[in-house]
Amino acid sequence: DADVTQTPRNRITKTGKRIMLECSQTKGHDRMYWYRQDPGLGLRLIYYSFDVKDINKGEISDGYSVSRQAQAKFSLSLESAIPNQTALYFCATSDLKGTDTQYFGPGTRLTVL
Amino acid sequence: GDSVTQMEGPVTLSEEACLTINCTYTATGYPSLFWYVQYPGEGLQLLLKATKADDKGSNKGFEATYRKETTSFHLEKGSVQVSDSAVYFCALSENNAGNMLTFGGGTRLMVKP
Numbered sequence: 001d002a003d004v005t006q007t008p009r010n011r012i013t014k015t016g017k018r019i020m021l022e023c024s025q026t027k028g029h030d031r032m033y034w035y036r037q038d039p040g041l042g043l044r045l046i047y048y049s050f051d052v053k054d055i056n057k058g059e060i061s062d063g064y065s066v067s068r069q070a071q072a073k074f075s076l077s078l079e080s081a082i083p084n085q086t087a088l089y090f091c092a093t094s095d096l097k098g099t100d101t102q103y104f105g106p107g108t109r110l111t112v113l
Numbered sequence: 114g115d116s117v118t119q120m121e122g123p124v125t126l127s128e129e130a131c132l133t134i135n136c137t138y139t140a141t142g143y144p145s146l147f148w149y150v151q152y153p154g155e156g157l158q159l160l161l162k163a164t165k166a167d168d169k170g171s172n173k174g175f176e177a178t179y180r181k182e183t184t185s186f187h188l189e190k191g192s193v194q195v196s197d198s199a200v201y202f203c204a205l206s207e208n209n210a211g212n213m214l215t216f217g218g219g220t221r222l223m224v225k226p
Contacts, residue, residue: 004156040218040219041218042202042216042217042218042219043202043214043216044216045213045214048213090156090157092156092157101147101159101162102159102214103158103159104149104156104157104158105156106154106155106156107155107156
């Protein structure tokens with residue numbers, strides 16, 4: 001089984017709809033991240049969480065919100081989706097204890113019409 | 114702020130050709146440097162990393178050397194295979210910045226038989 005899972009893998013929605021993307025991990029890591037990937041722009045950080053009570057905005061948090069329900073779960077919400085939020089979204093985790101390697105989920109492809 | 118610049122793709126090579134993907138960075142401190150690889154339909158996975166100047170990271174025949182004097186971390190492989198076709202991302206994290214990764218825009222490599 002994959003260590004970092006994301007649901008759904010693909011989603012098509014309409015402008016103005018509320019969308020939630022979910023991420024779960026079995027690695028036991030404290031730190032979790034949400035990125036979006038756009039062609040030619042690499043990955044950009046949306047939000048990150050160092051533990052259940054610690055949530056921080058990343059580079060491009062406007063239009064997004066997150067919830068850290070448990071150490072293993074970190075959800076990303078788009079309160080009112082707009083077309084320029086069409087992108088590939090990745091969740092990642094990392095270990096608190098010194099290593100700075102991040103482990104990525106398989107991604108969610110979101111299309112906002 | 115920190116930034117990573119890598120060569121634009123796609124890079125198209127024949128099997129067994131030599132590969133170099135250029136990566137340069139700008140950072141305020143002494144970052145760790147990474148290459149991540151994204152195979153079609155999958156999330157990113159760590160390919161190699163280097164944590165201090167003159168370190169060489171290597172994995173699966175790929176290698177990259179942390180060059181502080183030229184602020185570079187170029188990815189090289191002596192003989193590519195069709196299975197190396199993927200998107201490659203250069204990234205950095207500042208050692209005191211909580212594992213925040215800053216990514217380059219990605220370089221797509223296509224290897225033809």
